[in-house]
Amino acid sequence: MSPRILGATIVRILRQLLHDPRTIGMLVVVPALLLALLYFMYDDQPMVFDRVALVMLGVFPFVIMFLVTSIAMLRERTTGTLERLLTTPLGKLDLLFGYGIAFGLAAAVQASVAAALAYWLFGLDTAGSTWLVILIAVVNAVLGVALGLFCSAFARTEFQAVQFMPVVAVPQILLCGLFVAREQMAGWLEAISNVLPLSYAVEALQQVGANANPTATLWRDLGIVAGCVVVALILAAATLRRRTA
Amino acid sequence: MHDPAGSVTGLLGPSGSGKTTLMRAVVGVQVVKSGSISVLGEPAGSAPLRRKVGYLTQAPSVYADLTVRENARYFAALYGYDAATAERAIADVGLAKAARQLVATLSGGQRSRASLACAIMGEPELLVLDEPTVGQDPVLRDELWKQFHDLAGRGATILVSSHVMDEAGRCERLLLIREGALIADDTPAAVRERAGTDDLDEAFLRLIKAQEVAPA
Ligand SMILES: Nc1ncnc2c1ncn2[C@@H]1O[C@H](COP(=O)(O)OP(=O)(O)O)[C@@H](O)[C@H]1O
Ligand SMILES: [Mg+2]
Numbered sequence: 001m002s003p004r005i006l007g008a009t010i011v012r013i014l015r016q017l018l019h020d021p022r023t024i025g026m027l028v029v030v031p032a033l034l035l036a037l038l039y040f041m042y043d044d045q046p047m048v049f050d051r052v053a054l055v056m057l058g059v060f061p062f063v064i065m066f067l068v069t070s071i072a073m074l075r076e077r078t079t080g081t082l083e084r085l086l087t088t089p090l091g092k093l094d095l096l097f098g099y100g101i102a103f104g105l106a107a108a109v110q111a112s113v114a115a116a117l118a119y120w121l122f123g124l125d126t127a128g129s130t131w132l133v134i135l136i137a138v139v140n141a142v143l144g145v146a147l148g149l150f151c152s153a154f155a156r157t158e159f160q161a162v163q164f165m166p167v168v169a170v171p172q173i174l175l176c177g178l179f180v181a182r183e184q185m186a187g188w189l190e191a192i193s194n195v196l197p198l199s200y201a202v203e204a205l206q207q208v209g210a211n212a213n214p215t216a217t218l219w220r221d222l223g224i225v226a227g228c229v230v231v232a233l234i235l236a237a238a239t240l241r242r243r244t245a
Numbered sequence: 246m247h248d249p250a251g252s253v254t255g256l257l258g259p260s261g262s263g264k265t266t267l268m269r270a271v272v273g274v275q276v277v278k279s280g281s282i283s284v285l286g287e288p289a290g291s292a293p294l295r296r297k298v299g300y301l302t303q304a305p306s307v308y309a310d311l312t313v314r315e316n317a318r319y320f321a322a323l324y325g326y327d328a329a330t331a332e333r334a335i336a337d338v339g340l341a342k343a344a345r346q347l348v349a350t351l352s353g354g355q356r357s358r359a360s361l362a363c364a365i366m367g368e369p370e371l372l373v374l375d376e377p378t379v380g381q382d383p384v385l386r387d388e389l390w391k392q393f394h395d396l397a398g399r400g401a402t403i404l405v406s407s408h409v410m411d412e413a414g415r416c417e418r419l420l421l422i423r424e425g426a427l428i429a430d431d432t433p434a435a436v437r438e439r440a441g442t443d444d445l446d447e448a449f450l451r452l453i454k455a456q457e458v459a460p461a
Contacts, residue, residue, distance in 0.1 A: 008319055016308060019311065020310065081306050088323040089324060090323050245275075
């Protein structure tokens with residue numbers, strides 16, 4: 001890995017994003033609209049809104065960055081730029097970290113806007129700090145990026161790539177403890193939820209919701225999610241083959 | 246094969262004969278079934294080599310959602326060159342006026358030249374160009390060939406593929422391939438002589454026929 005190449009790659013990915021204002025608009029506006037929807041749905045149940053909106057602040061960036069990254073990486077493969085890059089001094093990690101950091105930054109902007117709206121406009125109430133919520137959202141986004149980089153290797157077309165969303169993201173959302181508390185699930189479902197990274201991300205958010213100060217569980221959960229990011233990146237690196245048929 | 250430094254070698258053969266495959270093997274992105282390839286004394290695709298090799302893919306491989314300049318600067322940065330080097334490469338391929346244009350909005354020929362600018366960046370020691378002049382008008386084609394010779398004159402080794410034989414005469418050395426097999430490796434003059442004709446198009450046809458009659 002080289003700082004120069006990594007830096008240039010981050011700038012290049014962000015420039016691509018900047019040339020697509022509609023995508024930037026949607027990245028910022030869509031979470032806000034969905035939060036508004038939740039706000040009106042739970043108009044007379046502010047406690048439920050607090051619980052659901054908090055989890056959503058962490059789930060949006062994960063899902064969106066997973067999709068955006070799968071498509072971006074698939075494009076690198078199908079347009080020949082990936083093969084071209086692999087004939088240059090660029091290392092695989094420069095590319096993978098480049099995506100992780102560039103989209104992580106985009107997610108930080110997205111999460112900050114969404115959190116600002118949730119707290120100020122919709123009156124979200126958490127015992128812990130907003131900054132922790134944003135931090136968890138960004139780590140989740142990077143998890144989405146890492147899984148997207150890995151999954152894009154198994155898609156040949158964009159139609160296939162979007163199908164990985166229901167495969168990778170939806171089960172994690174269903175089992176993360178938002179709909180049914182994880183301890184109340186059937187044993188085998190809880191066991192599955194125990195090995196899904198989003199479960200820990202959501203637990204971390206719930207810790208922020210319930211405790212004024214960061215708890216040990218929160219840091220442990222964040223560590224687990226970060227570990228999953230590293231594993232997904234290693235797997236993604238293994239799918240990046242310099243030589244292809 | 247031995248391409249002498251400071252020369253332009255033409256890789257010629259009909260469509261589907263294996264030119265792209267051979268070039269991908271040279272830059273180290275092709276899975277090679279048998280044999281090993283070393284380039285400039287290093288295994289193909291190895292890290293030290295990748296710093297010295299420029300590669301133009303047959304289909305343009307630049308980012309359509311970036312401008313010509315942004316693409317050139319990115320590839321310049323990958324090789325450790327500054328913005329001025331990127332500007333020079335853009336000017337060398339005749340895209341100075343289109344530097345601020347998004348690649349997606351360029352014509353086909355301009356897009357290939359944007360890709361070419363990223364390949365010739367910083368005068369690599371070995372330049373592998375897969376059909377660089379396809380879709381270019383005669384004037385530009387002439388200018389591009391002059392540049393390839395300029396680059397070679399400054400010590401670069403250039404491997405250029407083409408399936409149009411009128412470009413073969415511009416190379417110092419010719420490799421003719423057909424169905425993945427090398428059928429001639431000589432100077433244009435020697436190829437003409439061996440086939441007994443001045444027309445390289447005709448010469449290539451004769452060499453193919455001769456090979457069909459008496460398979461090597
Ligand atoms: N040396 C070889 N041995 C076997 N198959 C080859 C060889 N070289 C090329 N091929 C096959 O021939 C086909 C066309 O090759 P390609 O390199 O794209 O041709 P060109 O660039 O000359 O049009 C590809 O399917 C490739 O796999
Ligand atoms: Mg070809």
